[in-house]
Amino acid sequence: MTLPSEIKRMECTDNKPGAKAFSAAETQAVYRAIFERRDMRHFSGGSVAPDVMRRLLTAAHHAPSVGFMQPWRFLRVTDSALRLRLKALVEQERLLTAKALGEREDSFMRLKVEGICDAAELWMVALAPGREAHVFGRRTMPQMDLASAACAIQNLSLAARAEGVGIGWVSMFDPLAVATLFNMPEGSTPIALLCIGPVHTFYDEPMLQQEGWATRCTLDSLLFENTWGQAL
Template identity: 45%
Template structure:
């Protein structure tokens, strides 16, 4: 069934609006330990989830669901699952990296007042979905777009988000009772924060640094970079 659509103006944002968008992008952080005890009320949470639900998705499949988790028992089981997997992860790094790894706080599952598990229903839309016919993983990529929308909307509300990814395969599915066709994509810890690092925490603590953009841009084919690496200075992110 077709639905009539009315065109709207597609002009550029005002200077202030552009600045707000870029500020949200450049000052977004992965938060693990700076959460306050202030609860996130329903209205704010629904604004954030509405932004997530307006993410782009291939074939307009909208494969995501959002499981809001406040229950202490559920969060405790998830934190225990993280701890088991994290012990295994630590052992995977060599002796030169292991001490730094063990010093990093990589989750805020019990500290954040609320968590959201973003899932992907791989059966949504049926066996043949526009845009997935030759790239079935597009549903997962679409779900990650929803995660990004959620994160930026949360930043605009003064809410920090921490993505916890260190879990054994199937652990979250079992704890949350997910159907067979549904896979967890992101466990996100949410809460108000009073301050943020002025750079990614892993950069601040010496784990990794941001790659120079000019090294990542090619023209037309892989490795061809003539004229592609002159990054204008006015796109350098400001300090916030």
């Protein structure tokens, strides 16, 4: 993995941490997890030790959340028949997505989009019911519950990369069908199926970039100053 030049330069910096700053090695490890994290689709079976899984979930639960609402809920799937039903729901949506992509249908159908039956662990992440009671930070932007839960998933993903565990976020499903399958209460919403487990190797670059589906935008093309579209 080749880190961006801005991060590589840190290796040569004489970092003299303050009272709460990380050491140079600790800081480098954080950036390494960020830049080597991958959304995985290829898993090698095996298992995730219970203490490791607990650490990953603890990392997720320590994510920031708007108004400290902590909207995330995690449900472990251990029933193999239930896995197959989830896989069927994902496949159903995969076919519909392919049709919606028009001329890119064939290219899309060649992509591997999930590892539901291959990963050691499968967890469903959902938004809890009763979120309307959390007004702090959500009065004009109610979608901040989803943003907060996404932070939890990112925490879990970064912790997993540090542990050498692969994570694949699957969102290609009908949320109502998944909610029904899990007998979820009214007002709750499934947002992710997380495939978690050992992998043979982590992708050198994001899989969709590796497969030629898309490329990462340059950072400078996304930075503006004072007004939209004004380059920084």
